[in-house]
Amino acid sequence: MSCEEIKTIIPLYIKHTATEEDISKVEEHLCICDTCRQYLAQLMDKPNAIPAITAPRIQEETLPAIPAGKDSNILEYIMLGIGVVVLLFVVFLLIKG
Ligand SMILES: [Zn+2]
Numbered sequence: 029m030s031c032e033e034i035k036t037i038i039p040l041y042i043k044h045t046a047t048e049e050d051i052s053k054v055e056e057h058l059c060i061c062d063t064c065r066q067y068l069a070q071l072m073d074k075p076n077a078i079p080a081i082t083a084p085r086i087q088e089e090t091l092p093a094i095p096a097g098k099d100s101n102i103l104e105y106i107m108l109g110i111g112v113v114v115l116l117f118v119v120f121l122l123i124k125g
Contacts, residue, residue: 029053034054034061034064035067037050037053038067038068041068042068042071042072
């Protein structure tokens with residue numbers, strides 16, 4: 029296996045998500061390769077530098093807006109009706125006065 033191949037497995041190796049086959053390949057390679065040993069040490073030092081290999085986070089679905097119930101519509105009509113009645117009453121008083 030080439031160093032490039034090993035370097036792609038090393039993040040999995042650190043996170044213990046590599047297959048047993050891969051683990052043995054990495055360990056064999058690390059015995060004979062200084063470069064990859066240093067690469068492994070680097071990643072161990074900086075876990076944040078490990079490329080993201082985990083599944084993307086599932087985005088929380090936003091709940092659809094709850095439509096206004098019929099009750100609130102009826103209330104609006106009642107308020108509107110009262111407003112109109114009051115307005116007509118005021119106009120009536122003005123005309124009469
Ligand atoms: Zn190597």
